Amino acid sequence: MNAINLENNEIIQVVFFILLAFISMFLVLIMFFYFSRKKIVQIEVDKKNLEIEHQKELLNSVLITQEEERKRIAQDLHDDISSKLNVVSLNSHLLKTPNLNETEQLEITNNIIELTQKALENSRRIAHDLLPPVLEKFGLHAGIEELVEEFNSTKTVKVLYENSIDFESYPIEKHLHIFRILQELLNNSLRHGKATEVSIQFTTFEGRKTCTYIDNGLGFDSSREENQKGLGMMNIESRINFLGGNFSFTSKPNEGVKMVFNFN
Amino acid sequence: MHHFYELFQFVILSYFFSLLLKTRAQLFTVYVGLIVLPLFLLSRYLINPSLFFEYNLFETYLTTMPLIIYSSMHLYNNLGEKSDFYYSNLGLLFYLFTSTFIFLFYRLLVVFEIEDYINDLMININITLQYIKFAFFFYQWKLIYFNKDERN
Structure with a gap:
């Protein structure tokens, strides 16, 4: 009787430990999943927050650039056009003065003509800087060619431009973005990088239009x-x-810049 | 003999995890376990020496369960990022889970006095599990050895 009891005891003990092991391992699993889920959600939230932060920075930079651009335009208008028109108006008032002889009159009119021509030229240049007319009339390819020519004519930098993409079917409002990107890159290369050679290449790579920009x-x-x-x-x-x-x-450092970007 | 084996395994692996785990609470748990558990087992045998000569399920349970918890902690710590000893940890966790049940079931068979038929099978299963564990370890070793700068 005693022996049977002892055996029963042992069976109960073993079964108890098996159950205990099952339950505790199950608990560990449950806790692991619970905490993991929490952590994964937290990681996702952090990632999204970072993205939002980045978007904010981009937006901020757009606003700052806009303000700077306005400042620059205001300065250009003030320095190149307003000042000249001021002198023109002064000269026109001079014309009103009585007892002017012919040579004086001629001198003043010549002055006025010269100044208005300069103001006209400046206003055209400002407009051209803001939006190159060639871009609108002849498209991106011609626009970039003109840009490259402008840079090449400075003789400090040699820009190579190759294009195997037909931009005619490409939406016109996107031309300006690509043009501005290249303008910014070229300006940076020249101003900060002191580059002497630049290569711009447009190709279709894996079905996407790709631009490769390299400077030295x-x-x-x-x-x-x-x-x-x-x-x-x-x-x-x-x-x-x-x-x-x-x-x-x-x-x-000392190895130039390489930028590759693609677009739809 | 298995008392020493289990205690030895517990101490070595606790030390291993004490190196891997990061947060204070986790390290505290590991250190407390490392001190309290051996003392507790020792005092048990001092009080009742006869326990030392029989197969002891309570001891098996006590020495493997904390390791399973530490191993899960390590998995949790490295969720979503690169983890040190990721594969060896997986292998270890797998082995601890399965071997614990093997030992417990083996004990059950002994109690029911049918171990003779299944004894070999149990031993073979345990050996296979060991091999699987070592396969994980080997893969980990390969990763560390061949990508020294990029541990996985």
């Missing part, structure tokens, strides 16, 4: 955070976002 300038460490937050780069990024494309930017 000073370059910088593109892996460092503070170098990625420049206003120009942010603007380029938001334009590429707008075009529905991706970009990769690589640069190392």
Whole structure:
């Protein structure tokens, strides 16, 4: 009787431990899933927050650029046009003065003609800077060709431009974005990079229109955070976002800059 | 002998996880377990030495369960990022889970006195499980050895 009891006891003990092991492992599993889920959700939220933060920065940079552009236009108008028109108006008043002889009159009119011509020329230049007319009339290809020519004519930089994409079917409002990106890149290469050779290539790669931009300038460490937050780069990024494309930017000190971006 | 095996496994793996785990609470748990558990087992045998000579399920349970918890903690810590010793941890967790049940069921068979038929089978299963664990370890070793700068 005792022996049977002892055996029963042992069976109960074993079954108890098996059950205990089952239950505790099950608990560990449940807790693991519970906490994991929480953590994964938290990670997702953090990621989204980062994205939103980035979008905000882009928006901010757009606003800042807009203000700066306005400032520049205001300055151009003030320096190049207002000042000249001022002198024109002064000269016109001079014409009113009595007892002017012919040579004086001629001198004043010549002055006025010369100044109005300069003002006209300046206003045309300002308008051209704001939106190159060739872009609207002849499309992106011609626009870039003109841009490249302008840079080549300075003799400090040699720009190579190759294009195998037909931009005629491409929506006209997107031409300007690509044009501005290249303008910004070229300006950066010249101003900060002191580049002497630049190559711009448009190709179709894996079914997407792709632009490869390479210069041989000073370059910088593109892996460092503070170098990625420049206003120009942010603007380029938001334009590429707008075009529905991706970009990769690589640069190392003394190895120039390489930028590849694609767009739809 | 298995008392020493289990205690040895517990101490070594606790030390291993004490190196891997990060947060204070987790490390605290590991250290407390590392001190309290062996002391508790030792005092049990000192009070009742006869326990030392029989197969002890309570001890098996106590020495493997914390390891399973530590292992899950390590998995949780590295959720969504690159993890150190990821594969060896998986192998270990797998082995701890399965071997615990093997030992418990083996004990059940012994109690029912039918171990003779299934004894070999149980031993074979355990050996296979060990092999699977070592396959994980080997894969981990390969990863660490061949990508020294990029641990997985």
